[in-house]
Amino acid sequence: MSNFSIGEMSKLNNISIQTLRYYDKIGLLKPKVISEKSQYRYYSIEQFFQMDVIKYYKTLGLSLNEIKKLMGRSTSMEEKLDMINFQQEVLENKLLEMEIIKNHLEYMKNTVSSIIEYETDKIFIKYNEKREYISYDCVSATIDELEINYRKVMPNSENQLEKLSYELSSMVSYDELKEKMVYKNIMTNNYVRMLKNEGRAIVLPEGEYITIYFEGGCFENKKYYNKIIDYINKNNIKISGDFHEVYILPQVNEDGKENTLMKLEIMKKRINIC
Incomplete structure (x- = not known):
C-alpha cells in the first residue's frame, strides 16, 4: 500500500500543508505511518477518503471539533438526523443574520444616497x-x-x-x-x-x-x-x-x-x- 508525504497529501487533496499540520496537532487527521528509519510521517491511501469526509462535513457547517467527534465512530440514524436538524437550524440562524445585515445595508445605502443628494x-x-x-x-x-x-x-x-x-x-x-x-x-x-x-x-x-x-x-x-x-x-x-x-x-x-x-x-x- 502506498504512503504519501505531507507534501503529496497536500497536492493530491488540494489542501495546504499548514492545514494538514493543524489537523495533526488537534488529532483530527494524524499521519498513519511513521518510518522507523527516518521518523518521517506519512499518510495512507485510506486517509484520502477521511479527508473527503472532513471536507464534506465542513461544507455542512460543522466545526472541526464536531467533525472530530464524528470521525472514527458509527452513528445511529437518530444521531444522523439530529446532526442534520442541528446544522439546518444553524444555517437558518445564519441566513437570518445575513438578512438583518442586508436590510441594514439597504437602509444605509438609501440614507447615504439621500445625504449625497441634500x-x-x-x-x-x-x-x-x-x-x-x-x-x-x-x-x-x-x-x-x-x-x-x-x-x-x-x-x-x-x-x-x-x-x-x-x-x-x-x-x-x-x-x-x-x-x-x-x-x-x-x-x-x-x-x-x-x-x-x-x-x-x-x-x-x-x-x-x-x-x-x-x-x-x-x-x-x-x-x-x-x-x-x-x-x-x-x-x-x-x-x-x-x-x-x-x-x-x-x-x-x-x-x-x-x-x-x-x-x-x-x-x-x-x-x-x-
Whole structure:
C-alpha cells in the first residue's frame, strides 16, 4: 500500500500543508505511518477518503471539533438526523443574520444616497411620513448621563447584529439663548423590543421637517441647532415640538473622538387654511 508525504497529501487533496499540520496537532487527521528509519510521517491511501469526509462535513457547517467527534465512530440514524436538524437550524440562524445585515445595508445605502443628494451642513425641508418609535423617558443633561442612560435602557448584548435592527434617536429641547440642550428620551424603532421592555409608544406625525445632516457628537453640535434656528427666524417659520436628533452611522475621527453621521430635524407647523 502506498504512503504519501505531507507534501503529496497536500497536492493530491488540494489542501495546504499548514492545514494538514493543524489537523495533526488537534488529532483530527494524524499521519498513519511513521518510518522507523527516518521518523518521517506519512499518510495512507485510506486517509484520502477521511479527508473527503472532513471536507464534506465542513461544507455542512460543522466545526472541526464536531467533525472530530464524528470521525472514527458509527452513528445511529437518530444521531444522523439530529446532526442534520442541528446544522439546518444553524444555517437558518445564519441566513437570518445575513438578512438583518442586508436590510441594514439597504437602509444605509438609501440614507447615504439621500445625504449625497441634500449634502451635509445644508438645511433643507423634507416631508416625512408618520413614524413610530418606542420612547424610554430618561433625561440627560450631560454626555455622561446620556451614555449611562443609553446603556441602561438598551440591551447590553454581545450580539452586534441586534444593534443593526433599529434606528436610535432622541427628542431634544434646546435653549438657544443659554445654548443648553437636554435630551428628553432615548428612542428606537424596533417594534419587537416594545413587547419585551417598558418603553412607551410615541409617534412623530407626518409633515414637513426642517432638516440638516452633519457629522459630530452629542452635546457638541450646538452650531447645527443654532443654524436651524437662524433659518427658522430668517424665513419666519413656525415650528412644532422639540428637535429630533437621529444617529445614522457611528464614527470616530483621527483623534478617537466621536464624529457620528447624524440628522437633526424639527417639524414645521402646519398652517390651517380656512
